[in-house]
Amino acid sequence: HDEEDNGLVMNFYKDTCPQAEDIIKEQVRLLYKRHKNTAFSWLRNIFHDCAVQSCDASLLLDSTRRTLSEKETDRSFGLRNFRYIETIKEAVERECPGVVSCADILVLSARDGIVSLGGPYIPLRTGRRDGRKSRADILENYLPDHNESMSVVLERFAAMGIDTPGVVALLGAHSVGRTHCVKLVHRLYPQVDPVLNPGHVEHMLYKCPDEIPDPKAVQYVRNDRGTPMILDNNYYRNILDNKGLLIVDHQLATDKRTKPYVKKMAKKQDYFFKEFSRAITILSENNPLTGTKGEIRKQCNVANKLH
Numbered sequence: 001h002d003e004e005d006n007g008l009v010m011n012f013y014k015d016t017c018p019q020a021e022d023i024i025k026e027q028v029r030l031l032y033k034r035h036k037n038t039a040f041s042w043l044r045n046i047f048h049d050c051a052v053q054s055c056d057a058s059l060l061l062d063s064t065r066r067t068l069s070e071k072e073t074d075r076s077f078g079l080r081n082f083r084y085i086e087t088i089k090e091a092v093e094r095e096c097p098g099v100v101s102c103a104d105i106l107v108l109s110a111r112d113g114i115v116s117l118g119g120p121y122i123p124l125r126t127g128r129r130d131g132r133k134s135r136a137d138i139l140e141n142y143l144p145d146h147n148e149s150m151s152v153v154l155e156r157f158a159a160m161g162i163d164t165p166g167v168v169a170l171l172g173a174h175s176v177g178r179t180h181c182v183k184l185v186h187r188l189y190p191q192v193d194p195v196l197n198p199g200h201v202e203h204m205l206y207k208c209p210d211e212i213p214d215p216k217a218v219q220y221v222r223n224d225r226g227t228p229m230i231l232d233n234n235y236y237r238n239i240l241d242n243k244g245l246l247i248v249d250h251q252l253a254t255d256k257r258t259k260p261y262v263k264k265m266a267k268k269q270d271y272f273f274k275e276f277s278r279a280i281t282i283l284s285e286n287n288p289l290t291g292t293k294g295e296i297r298k299q300c301n302v303a304n305k306l307h
């Protein structure tokens with residue numbers, strides 16, 4: 001009967017909303033045409049949602065009177081384009097109201113965003129349902145920070161079933177997008193971190209001239225100066241060249257557990273894409289709500305009202 005829970009499956013909406021995946025793909029394409037950085041957001045979202053307990057769209061919820069939500073914490077700094085997730089959701093709702101979860105929209109938009117950025121097409125299962133809660137206070141137990149040790153980073157990903165080459169591949173997402181100066185100044189002031197490439201330091205100092213960045217100035221450095229808009233293996237060449245912006249980026253290229261994979265991905269784009277696809281698949285299937293658990297949100301930023 002129809003209460004049956006088969007977990008995640010390919011094309012979950014084939015009977016209930018056959019156009020769902022095409023509508024999402026088209027919306028992602030249209031949004032990308034207008035704002036290229038939407039694709040960065042869809043890619044980053046899959047990490048920030050799925051790694052925090054479950055791919056349950058908890059990331060998308062607004063704070064309530066009682067609880068501060070995940071997206072409003074410092075760890076979520078720089079996350080953007082949430083209103084365009086609503087654009088996609090509205091397009092899907094017009095065709096099939098109340099059928100497609102925000103959690104699936106988040107994952108499928110990441111898949112299609114990766115393609116917009118020149119990355120691989122990754123077939124992904126669907127059937128996720130939406131959680132009803134988002135809690136800022138649990139975030140730090142799941143998401144590694146930018147200056148975390150490699151041991152902690154590997155441990156956090158291992159808890160989701162992602163192995164060392166998988167972690168190395170996922171960090172390749174830092175081949176696109178930007179990092180704000182607030183996350184970087186500790187590597188520049190009061191002393192420049194001596195491990196940084198001097199040529200890169202010059203650029204970083206030019207982009208981040210103040211030890212305490214003006215919060216309103218939106219100062220940032222691009223994650224990959226070579227091909228900032230393309231998801232490719234240039235990130236690995238950067239970090240081997242000591243141009244990694246975050247401490248974790250730098251450690252990836254120096255830690256003996258991860259360095260061999262960094263070198264291999266720097267040489268072979270195919271190998272990077274293969275491992276990236278595998279790791280994104282595992283990440284996207286982390287602890288989903290399926291069957292009758294959770295709900296199908298009407299709007300991605302608020303849980304449904306209970307009657």
Ligand code: HEM
Nearest residue numbers: 040043044047077078144145146170173177178179180183
């Ligand atoms: C140890 C793990 C990670 C840490 C500590 C980390 C940290 C960060 C930080 C601090 C930024 C800069 C945000 C800003 O200043 O606006 C960033 C950007 C970004 N991260 Fe990560 N990240 C990690 C893993 C990942 C993973 C696994 C993905 C995706 C699969 C990802 C995708 C991105 C993207 C696409 C951006 C650029 C966002 C934009 O330009 O809007 N990151 N990350």
Ligand SMILES: [Ca+2]
Nearest residue numbers: 049052054058
């Ligand atoms: Ca989540």
Ligand SMILES: [Ca+2]
Nearest residue numbers: 175224227230
């Ligand atoms: Ca790139």
